Amino acid sequence: MMTTESQKFNSFGKEWWNPKGRLASLHKINPLRFNYFVSKIGELQGKRVLDIGCGGGILSEEFAKAGALVTGIDLSPVAIDAAKAHAKESGLEIDYRLISVSELSTSMGTDLKSVPAYDAVICAEVLEHVDDLAGFLKDCCGLLKQGGCFFFSTINKTASARFFAIFIAENFRMVPKGTHDYKRFIRPSTLVDLLKKNSVEVEEIKGMTFDPLYFEFKISDNTNINYLGYGVKR
Numbered sequence: 001m002m003t004t005e006s007q008k009f010n011s012f013g014k015e016w017w018n019p020k021g022r023l024a025s026l027h028k029i030n031p032l033r034f035n036y037f038v039s040k041i042g043e044l045q046g047k048r049v050l051d052i053g054c055g056g057g058i059l060s061e062e063f064a065k066a067g068a069l070v071t072g073i074d075l076s077p078v079a080i081d082a083a084k085a086h087a088k089e090s091g092l093e094i095d096y097r098l099i100s101v102s103e104l105s106t107s108m109g110t111d112l113k114s115v116p117a118y119d120a121v122i123c124a125e126v127l128e129h130v131d132d133l134a135g136f137l138k139d140c141c142g143l144l145k146q147g148g149c150f151f152f153s154t155i156n157k158t159a160s161a162r163f164f165a166i167f168i169a170e171n172f173r174m175v176p177k178g179t180h181d182y183k184r185f186i187r188p189s190t191l192v193d194l195l196k197k198n199s200v201e202v203e204e205i206k207g208m209t210f211d212p213l214y215f216e217f218k219i220s221d222n223t224n225i226n227y228l229g230y231g232v233k234r
Helices: 004-011 013-017 024-041 058-065 077-090 101-108 133-142 159-171 188-196
Strands: 048-052 069-074 095-098 118-124 144-155 200-211 216-220 226-233
Touching: 013 077, 024 058, 024 118, 024 144, 024 200, 024 216, 024 226, 048 058, 058 069, 058 077, 058 118, 069 077, 077 095, 101 133, 118 133, 133 144, 133 188, 144 188, 144 200, 188 200, 188 226
Parallel strands: 048 069, 048 118, 069 095, 118 144
Antiparallel strands: 144 226, 200 216, 200 226
């Protein structure tokens, strides 16, 4: 079911894979977040990975190249079409589906006894676009096996984030106008609490800081704007 937020990404089409297009910042952070996530999960060969809000498949493909069995889901048909087309061009087998996380959870069975759960669930640049964050995270964590990793990257709810992630990012064309809504930004403490309610203990949160001198992002201890991290299901 399409939402107002997911409809935003229907306008991107083939731009999902243009590193100099409207999604240039996504391409800049992709190696950074992938390397961080891999450093926490270790060997990916044969691991079942679920990329929620996969968009055009930029992060999904990195996991697939590393040997993971990847499922990518999104609510934008344009994004899923772009993801499928690029995976085919790249010779990668990725299970892309136009489906919500709640629909996927229902289709797999609520107790997941007949279907093995995922070794890793990824929510990268998607949590700040969700209508019902608590319900969304409940479904996400329900698909994660015990001992599995929940990976996230999102935007903090601070005055700095409002200024840099919206005003500066939009006016310097780092992201398309209207991409972000400050009301949807998430404080790390809020995310930690919601994950804990779903048996996921957050192990680490780091900042993803933009360096204007080199026009690139780096991992840091400053979580004031963008942050990423992971938790483990107990």
